[in-house]
Amino acid sequence: MKNLRFSIGLLFGILLTIKSIAQDHPSERVRADFEKIKSTISGIIPFPELEKARNYTIQRINQIKNASANAAIPFINWSEKGPRGIGGRTRALMFDPNDVQYKKVWAGGAAGGLWYNNDITDANAVWNKVDDFWDNIAISCIAASPQNSQVFYVGTGEGWNNLDAVRGGGIWKTTNGGVTWSRLASTIPSTNTTFSYIQKIQVNTQGQVFAGTKQGLMISNDGGLTWSLATTIGSQTITDIEIAADGVIYAATNPSKIYKTNNVSNDGTSWTNITPPATTGNRTEIALSNNLVGSNQVIYATSINNTNNFAWFKKSTNAGITWTDLTIPTWNGSTNEITSNQGWYDLIIKISPINANLVIIGGAEHSRSTDGGQTWVSGNIGIHTDHHAVEFKPNNSNEVIMGNDGGIYYSPNYGDPNIHAHSVTASARNNGYSVTQFYTVAIKNIANDNYILGGTQDNGTLKVDISQQASVATGGDGVQCFIDKDDANVQISSYIYNNYYLLNRNGVYQKAIIGDSNSGVFLNPADYDSQNNILYTYKNYGSNSTSFYVVTEVGSNNVVQTVTIAQAMSVSFIKVGLLPNTIFVGTSSGGIYKITDFRGSSPTITRINLPANGFTSSGEVSSIDFGSSDNELLVTLSNYDTKSVWYTSTQGAYWISKDENSYGLPNIPVRYGIFNPLDKNQVFLATELGVWTSNDFNAINPNWTPTNANLANVRCDMLIYREADKKIVVATHGRGIFTTNLLPCQNGYLSLVSPTNDVLNGQDVLTTATEVNAKNKIANGGTNMLRVRDKITLSPNADGSTGFKAANGSTFIANVNGCY
Incomplete structure (x- = not known):
């Protein structure tokens, strides 16, 4: 999607050169993927088939784990190679309420699972993954219960109508602060399609759970065991849910509507429509102040028009009774540049918990106001584009974390109104947060070399080194990439359409070799x-x-x-x-x-x-x-x-x-x-x-x-x-x-650990059956026919062929018919 706008050493000038063609084309990207996978029968993506396939795949994986079925190819064991330091699309962010210092943060990759970092303020702190084998790892939102801080809920599935969105698998819940998780049976899409896409989850002080889906606002009074629909709102797509400090609940929809209720025990019928009059729009986002509530509740709200830019941007200082227009923030002098025609996909508003005049809005770009939305400053503070999440640190609102298509960013002072937006500092917090979305990959044809080149969604063509740290070779959406098998000095990266670049052995940009975006x-x-x-x-x-x-x-x-x-x-x-x-x-x-x-x-x-x-x-x-x-x-x-x-x-x-x-x-x-x-x-x-x-x-x-x-x-x-x-x-x-x-020729593969009755006898000599097999296949008696990991002894058999024996506990691999 959008090109990277941050400096990466000497590559900054290169990226600026490429920037003129590396603009965001979200609709084209998702259309391309849609055409690639749509049903040849119906012409749409058959999501029920995908959910059925997920269930079947998990069953097969569990069968293999339980040894009731065999993996197709033995000995295949994948090893993660990064990239570290560059993340990917992130919509879910939450400070852990059980950490009194609020350094621990939870995050979810849109297609990469749930993760946590024990100290977001430390640039060297490493992210830890929770479980790669949840039935669904398309994390979209996360919320903790203020009634019981050990209870978290995680929603899955991107419900923003992007055709490449990963369909969700419902809601996961923990009751022990994230140590163990289970999926709520009531939300499994194969039996309840309402929970295929969950845009937002909120929990109130009574423990009620509110889940925003594409089919309406769902409410649970029993911790997710059962759900009811907010019938006043109906089946409209829920785009945002916010709960005020006094317990009033607000919900926004697509098409553009805003509702509220203060009846936390209601069955969903007592919602009031507070949408600003004479407004129309599509996706709508809202933000509430924590320090001004009740009749003084401050609300910021915006909606997106049919060109996916701002339809309107308004503010209420009396809980939605009346509204006033706000200045629409600009980037480079253009109001459209903040949303960049993709407000349907990138849009977030957040108010400082202690200062209702300090507001951050994120779209394709981001902007901040310190005077209640009258003026905005859009500063380039080294943050990736395409913003989906903003959170102020609960015990120090100067500190802010942001989730976008480049992963997670931390600023120690973006929430400080005394620091001008152009002077704010921010840095990536993606160490080990490996949720990058790759299209392609290339490696050098050199044994044990760890250099990797890969084309990614919205993070450019990345080069990954031996430490798994990644940096950008060329920007924009990375597509095809190649490394010459005979000469690693020749490397090729690309951007969308026919834009191809020559790199050197170290992945450093040399020149454009085709430049055609048409x-x-x-x-x-x-x-x-x-x-x-x-x-x-x-x-x-x-x-x-x-x-x-x-x-x-x-x-x-x-x-x-x-x-x-x-x-x-x-x-x-x-x-x-x-x-x-x-x-x-x-x-x-x-x-x-x-x-x-x-x-x-x-x-x-x-x-x-x-x-x-x-x-x-x-x-x-x-x-x-x-x-x-x-x-x-x-x-x-x-x-x-x-x-x-x-x-x-x-x-x-x-x-x-x-x-x-x-x-x-x-x-x-x-x-x-x-x-x-x-x-x-x-x-x-x-x-x-x-x-x-x-x-x-x-x-x-x-x-x-x-x-x-x-x-x-x-x-x-x-x-x-x-x-x-x-x-x-x-x-x-x-x-x-x-x-x-x-390991070539698996049928002839020998990996023997002694002593075991079926392989070696008590004298650490091959059993007769195995020895016959071995002496017929191990040729010439050469020591190069064995990979020695421990003591191996070769000796001639009576017929002159080669046999061998191994010491206790040794492991070795035989070269059988030219294959290990």
Whole structure:
């Protein structure tokens, strides 16, 4: 979404250069994702199917944990690789009421789960995750009960009509200050769809819980066991709930309405409409003063118009009886720049708890008033854009925390009216808060190298170092990125459409190699040929042709050409072929084409997945991967309600669906798929719900299984393989980057720990059956055939083959038929 506007050392000048094109396009981003995953039957996102798939996935994960079923590929164990220091979209923030110093803070990532930090004032304090395997980790809001500070409620699901929003799974509750959590059965969307999206939760001093949903304001008098609807408000979308210090409850809606009630025991029928007269609007936000209540209650309220900018901004000093207009804050002289046409998505108002004249408003940008909204100062204080949450520290209102698309920020003085807004200081508090939403990832083809390059939503293309600390290589939404497999000095990052940049070995910007914001698609497909230093990107298509940008001599002369072929294709994926000057192209309608002599005088274009050859799916092609040759293809499609995984060993002469009803894969988007290059009978899929794998892909039923040990219940967007050290990397859209080491040829893998009766006898010698197997497969008696982790002894058997024995407690890996 919006480009980063903060300085990062020497990159500041680079970011300013890129800033002219790196503007926010939220509607285009969400539309792009919607098209990628919408149902091929209904044309909408079938959220009940996603909820069903979540339940099924959790069941399968629990079965694996309980050893009643086997993970598809043994020994796959994911390891988190950051990024540290740069966060992601954050809507939920709360100071812990049980910490008398109010240093402990809770936060929720919009797709990355619930976290806590024990000292928000300490820049080095590390965030701790609560549980990556809640049934849903799309955290939207959090509230504590003033009746019992040990009771917290956490809501899930983004209800702001962004098409890429992660659907929620209800409300979670703790009764011991966050030590343990459980989901409220009354809010599980599979049985109560009202709780699919929860915008706000508030709890009053009587312990009543108020949940703002897209289907109305829900009220619970029994701690969330049962709920009733505020019938006066009805089924309107609730955009905000606030409770005044005297107990009066206020609610705002979309379309623009404001209601209040002081009857805390009512059944939801005694709400009064206090909407400012002669106003219209959509999403509405309100803020209440804590120090002026009753008939003197101060309310700030604003609503968004059809262009998603301010429709009106008003204030009441008598609890909503009368209203006066406020000055609409500006950024760079423009009122629209605060909201930047996305007030439907970014909007928050907060009043200082001790000073009703000090108000902070956040939209795409942020602004502060110290005179009750008459004048505003919009200062660049080093805070990321797209604001969703603001909280004043309860025991020191000078201190403020903010949640936005860049994570969490802390200011020791933003709430101090005596400090001019331009002099306020603020800094990120994202150490270990790994909720970044990645689209793509690239790594150097160097064994054990820890450098990672990744394209992210609203946080640019990030580079992550060995300590997992991240910094921005280029700004805006990061999309495709590549690192040359033969020369890590050549790296490519990109922004939306056809904006591609050359980086050096350390991820430092060198130059723009394509700068075109008028062609391609928002998250534009591309691929890079490391052997020949050629970048291919999609440009556009017409009625009878399709154009591509081709950049040759990448890293040196960077020669840009446009290549047009005589075939109309709405391109969704590009894969460089194994043969020179050949590419494979997937389309948004399910077509797959092989193009040979691509840059030559007579390119040949062949559609290789005709329905007559068995390929019956429609939808967007999300990935193409090669097996032992380019005759063997794995293809995935990302839409709901389609067969998502296809295989051919005949380059399309005959296709086999690997996603039938009984094959184990739920009805979810499959965003990427790769063969295990070390065992082509194994396949990894990046899906809406983690990584799924098959250990026997060539079987009729591949028996798909979630393979998420130490990963998360999170959307995954991309998988890549590093040949140098047999490592797979997955880019998640909400929990950062994870890697796992592959152990080739799993069927021949030996990892023996002695003594165990089924492996070694009491003399620490292999049992007869295992010894026979070993002596037949371990060749030549070479010591290089074993990875020695402890004492291993090789000795000849009677027939001259090699046997071995191990000391007590030793662990070793045998090289069997050339595979570990």
